Amino acid sequence: LADVRDDLDRELISEREIVDKIAELCRAIERDYEGRRPLLVGVLKGAVMVMADLARELKLHVDMDWMAVSSYGKSTQSSGVVRILKDLDSDLAGRDVLIVEDIIDSGLTLSWLLGNLQSRGAASVKVCALLRKPDAAKVDVPVEYVGFDIPNEFVVGYGLDYAERYRNLRGIGVLAPHVYS
Numbered sequence: 001l002a003d004v005r006d007d008l009d010r011e012l013i014s015e016r017e018i019v020d021k022i023a024e025l026c027r028a029i030e031r032d033y034e035g036r037r038p039l040l041v042g043v044l045k046g047a048v049m050v051m052a053d054l055a056r057e058l059k060l061h062v063d064m065d066w067m068a069v070s071s072y073g074k075s076t077q078s079s080g081v082v083r084i085l086k087d088l089d090s091d092l093a094g095r096d097v098l099i100v101e102d103i104i105d106s107g108l109t110l111s112w113l114l115g116n117l118q119s120r121g122a123a124s125v126k127v128c129a130l131l132r133k134p135d136a137a138k139v140d141v142p143v144e145y146v147g148f149d150i151p152n153e154f155v156v157g158y159g160l161d162y163a164e165r166y167r168n169l170r171g172i173g174v175l176a177p178h179v180y181s
């Protein structure tokens with residue numbers, strides 16, 4: 001039986017390390033949002049796993065909503081234009097919004113999203129990202145909560161895909177070159 005894990009070069013972050021990191025992020029979020037009820041905004045589809053685990057670990061009342069955006073294709077240079085494929089159902093006026101992302105790569109998606117959500121009258125808009133690639137950044141985005149800074153390698157698992165595969169891995173690994181070469 002072929003195992004999806006055979007397509008990985010190595011594991012970068014284990015399931016256990018993710019669980020511990022999410023708990024750590026949640027303690028910080030609970031301190032900062034004490035007595036408030038933030039609206040968690042997950043960015044489909046990569047953020048599904050981190051959203052599910054983060055929301056369940058938080059000892060706060062939260063609302064959850066989702067957005068789907070199409071970023072410029074990964075191979076091409078960014079036009080800076082992001083299109084909304086599925087918008088939020090919620091009104092953001094006066095809300096404390098916390099964007100939940102799996103990874104910040106170039107930062108272009110998030111940079112656009114921050115501006116877009118801020119313009120809707122939210123009381124605050126902050127970002128929680130499990131992963132960030134500092135060496136891939138094309139634009140600096142202020143991120144309040146970061147799980148791990150990782151090297152600029154092709155990572156998959158825990159929501160992150162390559163051609164829509166590997167999202168269902170419990171840990172995060174580096175994709176083996178034989179898969180994409």
Ligand code: PRP
Nearest residue numbers: 044045046071103104105106107108109
């Ligand atoms: C990935 C990832 C982030 C974004 C980061 O999403 O989940 O949302 O790219 O890239 P950036 O910092 O360079 O903008 P993708 O567009 O692959 O869609 P997906 O979440 O459905 O996989």
Ligand code: MN
Nearest residue numbers: 043044045046
């Ligand atoms: Mn995504």
Ligand code: MG
Nearest residue numbers: 046160161162
């Ligand atoms: Mg993707």
